[in-house]
Amino acid sequence: MTSDPSQQPAVDFHQLRLDGVYRMNDADELMLRIKVPAGVLSVEQALKTAELAERFAGARVHLTTRGSIELHRVRLADLPAIGRGLAAVGLTTRGACGGAVRGIACSTSFSRNFALTQSLVRRLHRHFAGNPHFENLPKKFKIGVEDGYAGSRHLIQDLGLVLIDAQGAEPRYDVWVAGGLGREPQAALLFAEGVAESRLLPLAEAVVRLHARHTPTGKRLKHVVRRLGEESFRRLLDAELNGRPERLAPAGLDTLPAPPTACAPVTAAIFAGDLDTSLLRRLATLARDHAGGYLAVTADQNLAFAPLNEDDRRELLAHLAAAGLGGASPEERTTLRVCVGNHACRMGLSPTREVARRMLQAMPGDARALSWAISGCPNSCSQPQLADFGVISSRLIKDDQGERQPRFDVYRRKDAKLGDRIHQELTLAELLDVVSRIK
Numbered sequence: 001m002t003s004d005p006s007q008q009p010a011v012d013f014h015q016l017r018l019d020g021v022y023r024m025n026d027a028d029e030l031m032l033r034i035k036v037p038a039g040v041l042s043v044e045q046a047l048k049t050a051e052l053a054e055r056f057a058g059a060r061v062h063l064t065t066r067g068s069i070e071l072h073r074v075r076l077a078d079l080p081a082i083g084r085g086l087a088a089v090g091l092t093t094r095g096a097c098g099g100a101v102r103g104i105a106c107s108t109s110f111s112r113n114f115a116l117t118q119s120l121v122r123r124l125h126r127h128f129a130g131n132p133h134f135e136n137l138p139k140k141f142k143i144g145v146e147d148g149y150a151g152s153r154h155l156i157q158d159l160g161l162v163l164i165d166a167q168g169a170e171p172r173y174d175v176w177v178a179g180g181l182g183r184e185p186q187a188a189l190l191f192a193e194g195v196a197e198s199r200l201l202p203l204a205e206a207v208v209r210l211h212a213r214h215t216p217t218g219k220r221l222k223h224v225v226r227r228l229g230e231e232s233f234r235r236l237l238d239a240e241l242n243g244r245p246e247r248l249a250p251a252g253l254d255t256l257p258a259p260p261t262a263c264a265p266v267t268a269a270i271f272a273g274d275l276d277t278s279l280l281r282r283l284a285t286l287a288r289d290h291a292g293g294y295l296a297v298t299a300d301q302n303l304a305f306a307p308l309n310e311d312d313r314r315e316l317l318a319h320l321a322a323a324g325l326g327g328a329s330p331e332e333r334t335t336l337r338v339c340v341g342n343h344a345c346r347m348g349l350s351p352t353r354e355v356a357r358r359m360l361q362a363m364p365g366d367a368r369a370l371s372w373a374i375s376g377c378p379n380s381c382s383q384p385q386l387a388d389f390g391v392i393s394s395r396l397i398k399d400d401q402g403e404r405q406p407r408f409d410v411y412r413r414k415d416a417k418l419g420d421r422i423h424q425e426l427t428l429a430e431l432l433d434v435v436s437r438i439k
């Protein structure tokens with residue numbers, strides 16, 4: 001084998017996406033996304049992630065709104081070592097990017113029914129992660145499992161499952177399909193109500209197959225609904241489902257890392273989901289000592305604990321307050337989801353963390369009780385249309401000095417649907433002025 005770079009085979013970065021890898025820039029720094037099943041990390045997994053980030057990713061990690069973890073500025077040569085380290089603690093990056101069934105989002109509310117939704121997500125994760133029947137899809141396929149309708153995240157999934165009955169012989173879920181954000185946001189449609197859990201795996205397979213067969217390359221499933229209309233889409237899905245056996249999911253023990261707890265969860269507020277590994281190590285230690293050895297990546301890019309009793313809960317709150325993560329500052333008190341923007345994403349049009357900080361400074365006190373989100377491009381990874389106020393960096397426009405500056409669209413959500421655009425192509429100064437007047 002030659003060591004001459006010109007003789008090395010070219011790297012197929014497109015195919016590498018299936019291993020959770022995106023190029024960040026022309027210098028070939030990479031982003032590696034780790035799937036965290038149901039968003040719940042064991043202490044060992046958190047510590048291993050911290051160790052790998054220290055060795056290979058500048059000692060920082062990024063928490064996503066879908067409960068995954070990203071390492072940034074990774075080098076190609078280090079991917080095998082990182083993969084081995086993750087595998088040693090049961091984590092994978094397979095299918096975290098590209099045309100695959102992505103990391104499955106799950107409510108991390110630690111509610112009474114958390115064990116049910118978590119169990120379902122782990123089964124689906126085991127079935128789809130790395131399964132070649134469900135890879136090389138036209139585009140990503142997102143599944144979300146929710147323990148209720150709060151948050152409305154079912155609206156933006158290719159397949160959204162909402163638990164509506166946990167009391168019967170078998171849990172039952174409403175099934176939503178073909179939602180998605182991006183440049184053409186589309187709310188999911190309700191395909192079926194109260195579906196028994198044993199029917200969900202064949203149904204999920206049918207929806208993924210429909211995506212593989214009928215969606216043009218580069219498009220999400222929502223495109224099929226838009227092109228064919230809802231009735232034709234339903235007929236196609238019915239045809240995919242026909243004759244499929246029930247109970248495809250292999251039976252077996254579910255090892256649930258986070259048991260239901262009588263205590264209210266405790267959340268460590270992580271600004272923009274961006275944290276250094278020393279903090280991740282401290283939080284993992286708190287999880288070991290006071291929360292049964294587990295912590296969860298929440299939909300708002302924070303880390304949550306399920307304390308086993310009230311003493312542990314008090315200890316956790318005291319430690320988090322001492323660490324400046326207990327909700328004392330505006331940054332900690334405000335629900336503000338922030339994608340990585342041009343800090344780490346080649347699609348990013350704006351420095352989202354800086355803009356988010358400026359928005360927080362401009363925000364009047366009452367507005368901090370609302371939920372906020374900002375995305376660095378119309379791909380909407382921070383889910384701006386699900387926040388009370390959402391901001392999207394929509395395009396770059398040259399200013400008087402010829403510098404390309406981001407412009408921002410603002411979305412307002414007032415009901416159970418996706419938010420509507422209320423401002424378009426604002427400058428940063430105009431955006432901050434709008435934010436300062438929100439009550």
Ligand code: SF4
Pocket residue numbers: 339340341342345346347348349375376377378379380381382
């Ligand atoms: S919204 Fe755009 S800029 Fe932000 S992470 Fe997603 S693709 Fe990147």
